[in-house]
Amino acid sequence: MKREGPIALLMISGVLYIVSVMLASPVMEPVAATLDDWYKIVVGFINLVGIISLTQVNGRAVLRKSSGWFYNALLIVVLYGYIILGLVGGVGNVAFTRIYDNILTPILMTIFSTLTFWIGSAAYRAFRAKNLDAAILLVAGIVVMIGRVTLGSAISPAIPKAAEWILNFPTVAGMRAIEMGAAIGGIVLALRMITGLERSFMSND
Amino acid sequence: MSNDIWVWIGAILTLGTYSVLYKDNPVYRVLEALFVAILAGHSVVINWFNFQKPTIVNRLGEGKELIVVIPLLLAALMYFRYSRKFAWLARYPMAFLMGIGAAYVLTKNLKPMFLTQARATMLPLWVPGDFGATINNWVVVLGVASVLTYFFFTVKKTGPVHGFSRIGRIYLMIAFGALFADTVLGRVSVTLVRFQFLLNDWLGLGI
Amino acid sequence: MEVSIFTKLDSLDRRWIFAFQALVFCIVILNPVGLALNVGxxxxxxxxxxxxxxxxxxxxxxxxxxxxxxxxxxxxxxxxxxxxxxxxxxxxxxxxxxxxxxxxxxxxxxxxxxxxxxxxxxxxxxxxxxxxxxxxxxxxxxxxxxxxxxxxxxxxxxxxxxxxxxxxxxxxxxxxxxxxxxxxxxxxxxxxxxxxxxxxxxxxxxxxxxxxxxxxxxxxxxxxxxxxxxxxxxxxxxxxxxxxxxxGMDSQSFMNLTIVIFVILGNIGFFYNKYKEGSSGGGGDNV
Structure with missing residues (x-):
């Protein structure tokens, strides 16, 4: 029951879905639709796992008075305060949307943008043409970086054209091959799962 | 300078977040806690109103769709992962999700992800009267074939196979160069918007 | 042994680089030059x-x-x-x-x-x-x-x-x-x-x-x-x-250019140091 049961469920649900899609008969089509519906419900109702884990990790730090426990406590207070505010006031509640738009959004955007500064620092210290491969990467990168902004066409119309060519042909070829390889890899992995060979999802309980 | 309190709050939060570039500090730690808490809390509330409540109230309650109980019970098993004794029960919802996920890969991925891409690579290697198109087609066909060869690990790469896979590696470097450039472009765009907000909207400079 | 400017820059606190970037971003945002934008x-x-x-x-x-x-x-x-x-x-x-x-x-x-x-x-x-x-x-x-x-x-x-x-x-x-x-x-x-x-x-x-x-x-x-x-x-x-x-398109151009200049300067320094090491007979890691 502990191992065989889940593997049987995985195989049955997967095979049933494939058969119902392949046959596409009036009898089997509702089976796929039902499985879709169940999938959505399961996904939609397991979201609290993340919240419980977040509470556990931060709650433990507060109880143990670990270094910086104040921030963990703040996180828990804000988390549950915000959830209560939303649940009581609803999605359209002014305070709920204000906090999202005017507090979360600037913080998130700024965190996202700090990487620009790290890239700038790394650009000087790490992006070195140490061999032919790195040199090719850097030259392609510089052409695209300049060619995709207005400065590129101001310097020479050839630069944006070169950038576009790099993106439209060699990049498409490279990325397409990766995509095709990933597609085959994904299919092989799915086959292993559906035949019960892939059991790694049970290893970290 | 702006008279809008929300612009001021946005500016303070922006500067507080940038303060981490100097060094880790209490202001940044507070903002970090705020962002994790608000983001997680937001998803709980949205999921409740957009999905969980209508499923329970409309479908199970008013609609009397008792079959909905089955996936709800399956989802409930996930919460046994916090019990040492019954953690294995959480494998059931996981197995169900993985079964359907695998079925999706097997029924939906092959054509759009592989066959259509392969077909799009089968380009004419001679385009009469258009030398540029001929060259470009060669670039794509050669690139896809050589990169696939580069990732082909079941054959020992010696002689011409090694040479061909080496061409694939060059293609990958060009693609990664473009990817690197796009990463810079994207991050610079976000930074630009934050700086525009600080300089134009908050300080009222350069308008 | 004489230490090159590039070696000195290599050991520069990264916060100076951050500050320099921020300064450039402010200057280019406040002083747009009006580069033409074309629709692709x-x-x-x-x-x-x-x-x-x-x-x-x-x-x-x-x-x-x-x-x-x-x-x-x-x-x-x-x-x-x-x-x-x-x-x-x-x-x-x-x-x-x-x-x-x-x-x-x-x-x-x-x-x-x-x-x-x-x-x-x-x-x-x-x-x-x-x-x-x-x-x-x-x-x-x-x-x-x-x-x-x-x-x-x-x-x-x-x-x-x-x-x-x-x-x-x-x-x-x-x-x-x-x-x-x-x-x-x-x-x-x-x-x-x-x-x-x-x-x-x-x-x-x-x-x-x-x-x-x-x-x-x-x-x-x-x-x-x-x-x-x-x-x-x-x-x-x-x-x-x-x-x-x-x-913001002007500013984006020059912000991108700043990063490109950093890459180029970094590489000039890299090759200069490599050349100096070679001419002084030093070994060192050139990978």
Whole structure:
């Protein structure tokens, strides 16, 4: 029951879905639709796992008075305060949307943008043409970086054209091959799962 | 300078977040806690109103769709992962999700992800009267074939196979160069918007 | 032994580099030089595709992104939304990301004041988030009102909204505008909706996603890619709805140039130090 049961469920649900899609008969089509519906419900109702884990990790730090426990406590207070505010006031509640738009959004955007500064620092210290491969990467990168902004066409119309060519042909070829390889890899992995060979999802309980 | 309190709050939060570039500090730690808490809390509330409540109230309650109980019970098993004794029960919802996920890969991925891409690579290697198109087609066909060869690990790469896979590696470097450039472009765009907000909207400079 | 300027720069505290970057960004934002912005093929194709849609057609906004990406994607999304309103198209949004409903609300807040005659539920609608990723997308192809549980983002019944008339499945929409940043995103839409059901899609992407999405464009699985802030600026230009993106293009150029100069300087230093080590007979790691 502990191992065989889940593997049987995985195989049955997967095979049933494939058969119902392949046959596409009036009898089997509702089976796929039902499985879709169940999938959505399961996904939609397991979201609290993340919240419980977040509470556990931060709650433990507060109880143990670990270094910086104040921030963990703040996180828990804000988390549950915000959830209560939303649940009581609803999605359209002014305070709920204000906090999202005017507090979360600037913080998130700024965190996202700090990487620009790290890239700038790394650009000087790490992006070195140490061999032919790195040199090719850097030259392609510089052409695209300049060619995709207005400065590129101001310097020479050839630069944006070169950038576009790099993106439209060699990049498409490279990325397409990766995509095709990933597609085959994904299919092989799915086959292993559906035949019960892939059991790694049970290893970290 | 702006008279809008929300612009001021946005500016303070922006500067507080940038303060981490100097060094880790209490202001940044507070903002970090705020962002994790608000983001997680937001998803709980949205999921409740957009999905969980209508499923329970409309479908199970008013609609009397008792079959909905089955996936709800399956989802409930996930919460046994916090019990040492019954953690294995959480494998059931996981197995169900993985079964359907695998079925999706097997029924939906092959054509759009592989066959259509392969077909799009089968380009004419001679385009009469258009030398540029001929060259470009060669670039794509050669690139896809050589990169696939580069990732082909079941054959020992010696002689011409090694040479061909080496061409694939060059293609990958060009693609990664473009990817690197796009990463810079994207991050610079976000930074630009934050700086525009600080300089134009908050300080009222350069308008 | 004499220490070169490049070696000294190598050991410079990175915060000086951050400060220098910030200074350059401030200077270029406050002193725009007015470089010409041209509309590229991709944005022109996207504009023409929307322009060609008959009045009353439904455009599906897949708002699959979150606040972190808003700065990069919103200018294009707003300009396209405004273009749709100008063309009397119906805009309906849905999302596989929990923040998608909030993102659409932000877009509506930007667009609605410019079109006071347009109404929620008549001309645009926010269906919000539903879980399930590509499984939910599959449900949209079977029965769209059922897939969203018959309600919009705010919990109101969609059957009361005139905008829903004639929309039974997502195949009924004339165009999908996929505002995507990750998973679920463009590939999921291609696999489940656009490829099997031939629904045209334009994607609004952050710059970092462009290279990996290019194969779908080249294979004809996408109509067009409107990329990043530059794509937004081009769309603002071609549609005539000027916004924030256009004003920043100069600055973006010089901010990018700063990073390019850093790369070039770093490499000059690298080769100079390597040359010096070689000429002084030093060994050292040159990998």
């Amino acid at each position: 093929d991709q944005v022109r194709t996207a504009f023409e595709a929307i322009e060609s849609l008959p009045e009353g057609s439904i455009v599906w906004f897949a708002t699959d992104y979150q606040a972190a990406n808003a700065a990069e994607l919103e200018p294009a999304a707003i300009a396209i939304f405004k273009h749709c309103m100008q063309k009397n198209l119906r805009v309906i949004s849905g999302s596989t990301w929990p923040e998608g409903g909030a993102m659409m609300s932000r877009l509506i807040n930007y667009v609605a004041p410019e079109f006071p005659d347009k109404e929620y539920g008549v001309d645009y609608l926010n269906l919000g988030y539903r879980p399930g990723g590509q499984v939910w997308l599959q449900q949209l192809t079977d029965d769209l009102p059922a897939a969203v549980g018959g309600i919009d983002h705010f919990g109101d019944p969609i059957s009361a909204y005139p905008i829903m008339e004639g929309l039974e499945v997502i195949q009924d929409v004339a165009m999908i505008i996929g505002i995507h940043v990750g998973t679920p995103g463009t590939p999921e839409y291609i696999r489940v909706i656009t490829d099997p059901h031939n629904v045209p899609m334009i994607t609004v992407l952050p710059a970092v996603s462009v290279a990996v999405t290019m194969p779908y464009l080249a294979s004809g699985q996408l109509v067009s890619i409107v990329a990043s802030l530059r794509g937004g600026a081009e769309y603002e230009l071609i549609s005539g709805f000027s916004g924030t993106a256009m004003t």
